[in-house]
Amino acid sequence: MVDYWRQGSVAVIAVNNPPVNALSYNVRVGLYNNLDKAANDRDVLAVVICGKGRTFPVGADIHEFGQIPKEPWITDVGRKIESLGKPVIAAIHGTGLGGGLEIALFCHYRIALPNARVGLPEVLIGLLPAGGGAQLLPRLAGIQVAMEMITTGRQLPASEAAKYNIIDKVVSGDIVKEGIEFALRVQNKPFQDKILRYRSPHGKDSLQPITEAVLRKIKMRSRGFYAPVWCVRSIANSVKLPFEEGLAQNRIMFQQMQLSGQAKALQYAFFAERSISKWKLPCGGNFATAVPRKIKTISVIGAGTMGTGITVALLSAGFPVLLVEQNKRFLMKGVQTVQSLLEGGVKRRKFTAEQAKMASSSLTTTVDLQALNSVDLVIEAVFETLSLKEDIFSKLDKICKPEAILCSNTSYLNIDKIAASTRRPDKVVGTHFFSPAHIMRLMENIYGCKTSPETVATVMDLGKRIGKVPVLVGTCPGFCANRMNRPQSEEALFLVEEGAQPEQIDQVLEDFGMPMGPFKVRDLAGGDIGWRSRKDAALHLGLTLSYDLQFFNGERYCSLADKLCELGRFGQKTGSGWYSYDKPGSKQLSIDEDVTKLIQNHRDSLGIKPRKITTQEIQERFLFSGINEGFKILEEGIAARPEDIDIIWLYGFGFPRHYGGPMFYASQIGLKRVYDRICHYHELFPYSSHWMPSKLLQKLSIQEVPIGQWAELHSKL
Numbered sequence: 001m002v003d004y005w006r007q008g009s010v011a012v013i014a015v016n017n018p019p020v021n022a023l024s025y026n027v028r029v030g031l032y033n034n035l036d037k038a039a040n041d042r043d044v045l046a047v048v049i050c051g052k053g054r055t056f057p058v059g060a061d062i063h064e065f066g067q068i069p070k071e072p073w074i075t076d077v078g079r080k081i082e083s084l085g086k087p088v089i090a091a092i093h094g095t096g097l098g099g100g101l102e103i104a105l106f107c108h109y110r111i112a113l114p115n116a117r118v119g120l121p122e123v124l125i126g127l128l129p130a131g132g133g134a135q136l137l138p139r140l141a142g143i144q145v146a147m148e149m150i151t152t153g154r155q156l157p158a159s160e161a162a163k164y165n166i167i168d169k170v171v172s173g174d175i176v177k178e179g180i181e182f183a184l185r186v187q188n189k190p191f192q193d194k195i196l197r198y199r200s201p202h203g204k205d206s207l208q209p210i211t212e213a214v215l216r217k218i219k220m221r222s223r224g225f226y227a228p229v230w231c232v233r234s235i236a237n238s239v240k241l242p243f244e245e246g247l248a249q250n251r252i253m254f255q256q257m258q259l260s261g262q263a264k265a266l267q268y269a270f271f272a273e274r275s276i277s278k279w280k281l282p283c284g285g286n287f288a289t290a291v292p293r294k295i296k297t298i299s300v301i302g303a304g305t306m307g308t309g310i311t312v313a314l315l316s317a318g319f320p321v322l323l324v325e326q327n328k329r330f331l332m333k334g335v336q337t338v339q340s341l342l343e344g345g346v347k348r349r350k351f352t353a354e355q356a357k358m359a360s361s362s363l364t365t366t367v368d369l370q371a372l373n374s375v376d377l378v379i380e381a382v383f384e385t386l387s388l389k390e391d392i393f394s395k396l397d398k399i400c401k402p403e404a405i406l407c408s409n410t411s412y413l414n415i416d417k418i419a420a421s422t423r424r425p426d427k428v429v430g431t432h433f434f435s436p437a438h439i440m441r442l443m444e445n446i447y448g449c450k451t452s453p454e455t456v457a458t459v460m461d462l463g464k465r466i467g468k469v470p471v472l473v474g475t476c477p478g479f480c481a482n483r484m485n486r487p488q489s490e491e492a493l494f495l496v497e498e499g500a501q502p503e504q505i506d507q508v509l510e511d512f513g514m515p516m517g518p519f520k521v522r523d524l525a526g527g528d529i530g531w532r533s534r535k536d537a538a539l540h541l542g543l544t545l546s547y548d549l550q551f552f553n554g555e556r557y558c559s560l561a562d563k564l565c566e567l568g569r570f571g572q573k574t575g576s577g578w579y580s581y582d583k584p585g586s587k588q589l590s591i592d593e594d595v596t597k598l599i600q601n602h603r604d605s606l607g608i609k610p611r612k613i614t615t616q617e618i619q620e621r622f623l624f625s626g627i628n629e630g631f632k633i634l635e636e637g638i639a640a641r642p643e644d645i646d647i648i649w650l651y652g653f654g655f656p657r658h659y660g661g662p663m664f665y666a667s668q669i670g671l672k673r674v675y676d677r678i679c680h681y682h683e684l685f686p687y688s689s690h691w692m693p694s695k696l697l698q699k700l701s702i703q704e705v706p707i708g709q710w711a712e713l714h715s716k717l
């Protein structure tokens with residue numbers, strides 16, 4: 001796991017633990033013993049530490065967390081380096097992260113390739129840099145830089161790291177060769193002043209104002225995530241305590257954090273995010289055997305909000321796009337939107353003006369579907385009307401080349417029905433983007449019963465290539481994301497009907513960690529879209545929406561959202577919705593007395609006496625109604641694993657990452673408790689079928705098994 005060789009007077013110690021050279025127990029032993037070997041070899045005058053393969057060590061082995069840590073620890077390897085009596089050079093390529101960077105900081109010198117990156121990302125997995133990072137970095141780069149790097153986990157490119165003295169020299173070429181050359185130059189020079197523990201932290205007199213400013217920033221963005229605060233404390237220890245005592249204190253804090261639910265959730269999310277690319281279809285096809293088709297040209301049908309966002313996502317990843325609309329006026333409007341989104345990307349420094357120009361020049365347009373006869377893949381993003389989509393897909397089937405893949409950006413409709421309108425159901429797939437599609441990273445890909453593994457592999461690969469997080473699910477109304485969100489939106493309305501205020505519900509859920517409460521989300525998305533589909537659904541059933549309606553199609557119904565829409569209050573875009581806004585399009589909101597009155601009148605008209613609704617009830621009814629649906633999604637095999645559901649929620653709805661996602665959150669609360677509360681609400685609200693408890697949840701509530709085994713259990717149901 002650790003290779004050792006000598007080249008003249010230089011010993012090279014190369015960590016060889018693919019794929020990312022994590023510092024597992026055997027690696028630490030290897031490093032420690034090989035440092036001893038170099039120390040005892042009189043002919044060795046300098047040592048280079050590097051990584052084999054794609055990277056320098058990226059940190060501790062996260063799989064080992066939770067076990068009792070065996071010595072030598074990273075700090076023991078560090079002490080060995082410091083006391084070696086010979087200069088030690090860290091030669092960094094790829095990413096030098098966490099414990100990897102900590103070992104480099106114990107070294108006397110650090111060199112790196114220009115495309116290398118360094119960072120202390122422990123905070124992102126709920127921890128602090130206890131392997132010396134929080135003590136050493138302030139002594140090298142100063143308190144201010146250490147605070148920024150350690151509390152955000154940001155990775156610095158080599159050039160920026162060199163600006164802060166973290167890297168002594170940026171070199172090009174072969175990193176080991178460069179390391180040896182560097183070692184030969186410093187081997188006979190004094191290096192005691194390079195041992196960071198003997199330095200005092202830069203900017204230590206400004207510790208208090210820096211700390212206060214950082215804590216203010218953390219408070220604004222952390223929403224209940226406490227690892228950044230502990231990171232601040234660990235850096236303060238570098239000023240307040242002698243070096244070894246600071247190390248010991250930070251290690252104690254690290255051990256406490258490791259046991260916390262937040263660290264477990266973040267580490268779960270880390271691996272969950274990596275597991276989603278390992279998809280499997282019920283028919284047997286999977287990520288390992290299916291080969292994606294090569295996609296060079298893509299067409300997007302529909303130049304509305306979704307179509308233009310998807311176009312920008314594709315263009316900015318370097319794909320040429322042929323944008324299609326039904327008439328020139330809509331097309332022109334769409335092109336203007338694409339241009340302004342690209343300009344917005346330049347302003348937000350997502351890409352340079354030059355890149356935006358390149359992207360813009362890769363856009364072509366047409367109002368003629370026939371022009372799609374040579375594209376490799378089509379993404380349809382028109383209105384959510386099944387008949388319209390069926391019509392477009394049957395035309396596409398005739399026009400497009402036989403091997404072209406046809407995708408629908410539907411957020412709700414049955415993929416099998418859309419596929420049935422073509423003679424190539426194996427090449428039809430859902431690619432559900434989230435709004436704004438050029439920013440939101442989730443891409444919910446939906447397979448139908450005939451979608452081929454090759455088609456799935458192609459859209460999963462496309463998602464990655466355009467920087468999205470693609471998650472595969474099966475087809476059902478609303479798929480995974482919207483199906484789980486629906487009961488939550490309904491519960492939010494029912495809670496208002498029963499006595500809560502919209503701003504109270506928003507506040508409770510924002511305090512929980514959601515980026516926005518459900519009523520702010522409704523105002524942002526625009527109430528008219530849901531209103532239209534509710535009216536369509538009613539029409540379809542031969543019913544009409546009426547305002548004293550308390551049941552619709554056998555289910556409890558709340559007409560408050562319809563009443564707002566009837567008044568033209570569609571949300572931000574009309575300047576009023578559940579809140580009122582400074583002006584149409586503004587985000588500046590205030591509570592509106594008219595809405596308060598409307599709610600009161602609504603309750604009066606139905607004879608509902610408002611009651612006090614607690615924070616606990618709001619949290620439970622919002623979160624547990626979605627979680628129950630999540631278990632049904634698992635039970636039906638729509639999602640293969642809880643990890644898929646959780647990643648959808650982390651990236652599609654901004655569910656707080658330090659809870660891991662709704663399914664992991666449920667596992668931490670305890671499934672028995674979640675099940676019991678769902679049964680309680682089912683008893684209270686028998687006319688809301690979303691409270692009917694999931695069978696899988698019931699089973700798991702009796703024999704609690706770890707989340708990693710839920711999928712296995714559901715297959716035996």
Ligand SMILES: CCC/C=C/C(=O)SCCNC(=O)CCNC(=O)[C@H](O)C(C)(C)COP(=O)([O-])OP(=O)([O-])OC[C@H]1O[C@@H](n2cnc3c(N)ncnc32)[C@H](O)[C@@H]1OP(=O)([O-])[O-]
Binds near residue numbers: 062131254
């Ligand atoms: C007192 C102790 C103090 C020290 C604390 C620490 O150091 S805390 C640690 C601080 N360090 C971090 O938090 C670094 C976390 N890692 C990363 O940020 C990224 O993985 C990356 C930038 C290193 C590579 O990105 P990329 O897109 O090129 O590749 P990828 O992301 O797909 O990963 C490839 C494979 O490697 C796996 N794997 C990765 N890291 C670890 C690990 N540490 N451990 C184990 N495994 C790890 C990953 O699961 C995947 O496995 P799979 O699915 O193929 O079986």
